[in-house]
Amino acid sequence: MSSSLTSRNEAGIFYVLAAIGGLVTAVGLGSALYMEHAGHVVTGMNNQIVWGIPHVFAIFLIVAASGVLNVASIGSVFGRVIYKSRAPLSGLLSIAMLAGGLAVIMLDLGRADRIIVAATHFNPTSVFGWNVILYPGMFAIVAVYIWTMMERRMNAYSKPAGFAAFIWRILLTTGTGSIFAFLVARQAYGSALLAPMFIIMSFAWGLAVFVVVQAAMYFWNGMRLPPLVLQRMKNLLGLFVAATLYFTAVLHLTNAYFAKQTAFEYFLLFDSEFSALFWVGQVLIGSIVPMILIWSTTGQRMTWVTVAALLVIFGAFVQLYVFIIGGQAFPLDIFPGYDVKSSFFDGQVDHYTASLPEILLGLGGIGIAFTAITIGVRVLRFMPQDDVQHLETAGAITD
Amino acid sequence: MSEQNNPRRAFIAAAGAGVAGLGFTAIAPGLHLMAVAQAADATTNSPAARKAGEAASSAVRWGLLVDATKCAPGCTKCVEACHTENGITEKMPDARQNSQWIRKIELVDRRNGRKTELPMMCQHCANPPCVDVCPTGASMKRADGIVLVDRHSCIGCRYCMMACPYKARSFVHAPLTEQNPEVPRGKGCVESCTLCAHRVDKGQNPACVEKCPEGAMIFGDLMDPNSAISKRIASVPTTQVRSDLRLDVGVRYQGI
Numbered sequence: 058m059s060s061s062l063t064s065r066n067e068a069g070i071f072y073v074l075a076a077i078g079g080l081v082t083a084v085g086l087g088s089a090l091y092m093e094h095a096g097h098v099v100t101g102m103n104n105q106i107v108w109g110i111p112h113v114f115a116i117f118l119i120v121a122a123s124g125v126l127n128v129a130s131i132g133s134v135f136g137r138v139i140y141k142s143r144a145p146l147s148g149l150l151s152i153a154m155l156a157g158g159l160a161v162i163m164l165d166l167g168r169a170d171r172i173i174v175a176a177t178h179f180n181p182t183s184v185f186g187w188n189v190i191l192y193p194g195m196f197a198i199v200a201v202y203i204w205t206m207m208e209r210r211m212n213a214y215s216k217p218a219g220f221a222a223f224i225w226r227i228l229l230t231t232g233t234g235s236i237f238a239f240l241v242a243r244q245a246y247g248s249a250l251l252a253p254m255f256i257i258m259s260f261a262w263g264l265a266v267f268v269v270v271q272a273a274m275y276f277w278n279g280m281r282l283p284p285l286v287l288q289r290m291k292n293l294l295g296l297f298v299a300a301t302l303y304f305t306a307v308l309h310l311t312n313a314y315f316a317k318q319t320a321f322e323y324f325l326l327f328d329s330e331f332s333a334l335f336w337v338g339q340v341l342i343g344s345i346v347p348m349i350l351i352w353s354t355t356g357q358r359m360t361w362v363t364v365a366a367l368l369v370i371f372g373a374f375v376q377l378y379v380f381i382i383g384g385q386a387f388p389l390d391i392f393p394g395y396d397v398k399s400s401f402f403d404g405q406v407d408h409y410t411a412s413l414p415e416i417l418l419g420l421g422g423i424g425i426a427f428t429a430i431t432i433g434v435r436v437l438r439f440m441p442q443d444d445v446q447h448l449e450t451a452g453a454i455t456d
Numbered sequence: 457m458s459e460q461n462n463p464r465r466a467f468i469a470a471a472g473a474g475v476a477g478l479g480f481t482a483i484a485p486g487l488h489l490m491a492v493a494q495a496a497d498a499t500t501n502s503p504a505a506r507k508a509g510e511a512a513s514s515a516v517r518w519g520l521l522v523d524a525t526k527c528a529p530g531c532t533k534c535v536e537a538c539h540t541e542n543g544i545t546e547k548m549p550d551a552r553q554n555s556q557w558i559r560k561i562e563l564v565d566r567r568n569g570r571k572t573e574l575p576m577m578c579q580h581c582a583n584p585p586c587v588d589v590c591p592t593g594a595s596m597k598r599a600d601g602i603v604l605v606d607r608h609s610c611i612g613c614r615y616c617m618m619a620c621p622y623k624a625r626s627f628v629h630a631p632l633t634e635q636n637p638e639v640p641r642g643k644g645c646v647e648s649c650t651l652c653a654h655r656v657d658k659g660q661n662p663a664c665v666e667k668c669p670e671g672a673m674i675f676g677d678l679m680d681p682n683s684a685i686s687k688r689i690a691s692v693p694t695t696q697v698r699s700d701l702r703l704d705v706g707v708r709y710q711g712i
Contacts (some may be wrong), residue, residue, distance in 0.1 A: 097627065353460070401556045
């Protein structure tokens with residue numbers, strides 16, 4: 058393997074990557090401490106835009122953490138062999154991203170020191186309350202699932218464990234989508250469509266993250282992903298991106314049809330700082346360009362599929378920014394039919410500029426996930442082991 | 457060595473006095489607050505006053521009626537009274553980060569340009585979305601209908617602010633000083649109009665109602681057909697803001 062990194066170089070790169078991840082994590086934790094000490098006055102969030110960039114990072118990580126497990130589910134639950142060999146890696150990515158996302162959302166709390174209160178006081182009508190059960194449960198189930206896959210004596214239990222993880226993550230992402238679906242106050246949210254939409258978003262974003270990490274691991278080891286595996290995964294990614302775009306279209310068309318929502322839809326799609334982000338960032342760069350890359354001749358090459366996956370991840374961040382910040386920037390319609398103004402900025406479009414500490418907190422979540430993945434793939438055997446020759450003979454891979 | 461000048465005994469005596477002094481210092485504020493509370497109880501002979509330790513009653517539902525036709529343009533007496541009563545004094549560099557428990561809203565009817573002004577605050581819903589979404593139960597509704605935030609269990613997630621259709625809640629963005637001891641507030645928690653629960657429990661009206669120079673606000677028990685508020689609601693058309701949401705609010709408006 059002439060192109061592979063020598064073991065000495067490899068060890069060096071591992072320490073450099075782990076150090077970068079650790080540094081980003083430390084800076085994120087430092088930012089959280091600063092926000093905790095000074096208060097949210099040092100963020101761009103306010104009483105109108107109450108959730109900001111930390112929530113964009115956190116929700117991306119949590120949604121992608123659920124979706125990345127799709128690779129394992131296709132293998133364990135639906136019996137696809139090429140996915141089966143990738144299931145442990147998919148579990149590791151899931152746990153790592155979930156940890157990063159949860160850390161960000163918890164450290165952004167006004168009273169992060171009261172996390173024990175959140176763990177001991179449960180309100181059954183709160184979607185956040187459900188998530189207090191769903192998120193830690195996901196950790197436990199995925200950890201057991203990985204164990205059943207990596208410990209030979211437990212292999213017999215990997216299918217039921219995988220099935221449990223599959224059901225749990227569908228519930229988990231339903232819970233994440235429902236955070237917004239159950240809000241009656243703001244025009245942007247309050248649609249049952251958000252629950253299934255978040256599930257399909259999770260499929261696309263999770264698979265995109267998997268493709269990128271897998272490409273890095275194959276590069277690291279000087280290996281080439283078998284073309285048939287690449288073919289299967291990129292087609293699936295394209296399908297999920299298309300489905301996400303479909304749900305996005307349905308959500309906005311439904312809203313635009315209702316007279317009470319038209320003003321908001323016009324604002325978001327055509328008349329605000331979020332319009333260009335939506336059309337260029339989310340739709341063009343985050344959805345259409347990746348689909349072109351995937352389904353044109355460029356899609357035969359790993360590099361371009363990886364680029365497409367990176368664009369899907371970029372589009373995901375833009376989508377969440379437009380959805381979360383844009384949804385709050387539009388004023389509440391408290392008095393329909395009236396123009397309103399007040400000292401509390403009623404009737405005014407709000408503008409949000411993320412401050413450095415909150416951006417660093419969000420990046421800290423990525424740092425946590427990155428560090429956990431780097432260490433995980435180094436110390437344990439997460440590299441997918443394909444026997445493509447054998448699989449082709451057995452007819453397990455079909456296009 | 458005589459007993460008088462035994463240094464060990466002297467030390468123990470001094471330490472004992474010190475501990476007793478510290479103990480008194482620790483409980484003195486509590487004793488003072490109890491005396492203040494008892495004095496306050498003695499000054500209000502209203503039958504509606506609630507004794508300390510007595511639970512709020514579901515036999516009453518406190519509510520407000522705002523007569524927007526009387527609300528004077530540009531007048532912010534209710535807002536000032538609220539801020540004074542509840543110790544809302546902070547001024548953030550970004551005004552959007554300031555707490556506002558009550559605000560004056562100016563409405564202009566798009567069809568005919570008719571102007572109306574009214575105070576807006578927590579509407580004390582019977583079915584409050586903020587209570588539904590709160591993960592810890594810190595957002596809660598008292599038996600007498602007053603919607604409050606328990607400052608001890610609020611974790612500052614701001615989900616209630618996302619859920620409130622009235623933009624009634626504020627998040628405390630920075631450390632606070634000069635608080636009113638009867639109205640504890642704190643950095644990192646969400647807060648909103650308490651309907652001056654601390655005054656109501658003493659049989660007094662909320663500060664905004666008391667200080668309104670136009671007499672545009674009536675406070676009272678919505679479940680008592682003989683209360684002034686119930687009689688007015690029975691005799692004139694009143695509005696529940698965002699009545700389409702079926703939240704059954706405790707604050708009603710007349711003249712909008």
